[in-house]
Amino acid sequence: MRRAGGSACQRYFQANGFILMRCPRAVQRPRASLCVGDAMSEQEKRRALRKRVLKGATIAFNNRSSTLSCMVRDISETGARLRVPKGQAVPSRFDLLIEVDGLEAPCAVAWRRGEEMGVTFEAPPTRGKPARIQAVTAIARNAPPSLRRKA
Structure with missing residues (x-):
């Protein structure tokens, strides 16, 4: 039987100054110092900090x-x-090759969701000489960016 005040989590959040909404995430009042949106966000669950990138790579298998x-x-x-594009069958173990960085790593699939998959490196990635160079040229002169109007 449920108590009149809601679940134990709801009572805890209300007692500590948090406002609960219909949304499953709790919204905090400005005076609170702890973010409760996700009690344990994805960043906290990870062993290492992930860096967002958008790089082409190759999955290599069968030697x-x-x-x-x-x-x-x-x-x-x-x-x-x-x-990975839809419809491509990817094995559970393979080598990941990122040409731009010269990175090679043996991988094992940790999870799959639609076109995306998470992999863990079975050994530390090795960095060799990049097969090609990523060249970026500056369009503007070497001045720091500014929000001021030009006179």
Whole structure:
């Protein structure tokens, strides 16, 4: 039987100054110092900080005789999130090759959701000489960006 005041979590949040809404996330009042939106957000669950990227990569398997192209969406020291076109069957273990960085890592699939998959690196990634160079040229002169109007 439920108590009249809601669940134990709801009573805790209300007692500590949080406002509960219909949304499953709790919204905090400005005076509170703890964010409760997700009690344990995805960043806190991860062992290593992930960096958002958008890089083309290659999935190599069968002793690198078979390859698939993919996009790296984010990467860390321990794994990455990849986007693979629909309909491509990806094995559970493979080598990930990122030409722009010269990175090679043996991977194991941790999860799959639609076109995306999370992989963990089975060994620390090795960085070799990049196969190609990513060249970015500046359009403007080397002045720091400013919001001031030009006179």
